[in-house]
Amino acid sequence: MTAYINAMSRYFDFSGRSTRAQFWYYHLILLSLAVVGVIVDGAITEGQPLVSALIIIAHYIPSLAITVRRLHDADKRGWLVLLCLIPGIGIIAFIVYGCLASTGPNRFGQGDHVASRSTGVTPVADSQPQAASNIERIEKLASLHASGAISDDEFQRMKSEVLTLGTR
Known part of the structure; x- marks a missing residue:
């Protein structure tokens, strides 16, 4: 839960670094919230994706930011996040970025881990x-x-x- 809170408190922060654990825990909680949103949509909005869409829209920028920080942690340029937006390639890039090893101190900072x-x-x-x-x-x-x-x-x-x- 702290990874999620940390990511949301750094809503527009595309600098610095985020660990693999922070990246994956944030996305696990986001997935859980999206599932709850789909369930609520099915129950109260007769299949219209209103609640789940609001959840995804609210988390779009923090998701990009934590992915950029994850790339920084692996000493990669943040612009590589744009590969995640390409259909088909995007999910593969997302998984690869989440699995990249940390590099220790690098040009993006010392890292707290x-x-x-x-x-x-x-x-x-x-x-x-x-x-x-x-x-x-x-x-x-x-x-x-x-x-x-x-x-x-x-x-x-x-x-x-x-x-x-x-x-x-």
Whole structure:
């Protein structure tokens, strides 16, 4: 629900970044709202898509904005969102964009999820004790690596990111 609220609060914000989780949770809630709208339309408007149309129209710009931010998170230009508007190709582009991996810090910003993109480990705020948090993060990364959830390359890259954050 926070992903949805975040996307709606950034209604016209086409800058910055959004994680895969934010992108997919927002669209899951939007799909749920659309289904409810179709049900309401069937019950009170005799098949006219009034409520569902209002839901979709109200979410059109935030959907474009979160898709652009998702592209930024993968270090791609936001203009690629226009591919989503092409019939047939659009749904494929939408799914691909939603599945693109985050790139870490890039030209669109630092990102608030550098280490968390596949691990659930979040970056440390400057006010927290760095050493203890970094040790915990590396231990979590090591357990994910041991379980096969992340590859050797991902483990080494994420470990160096955690260590780099700790030296700041």
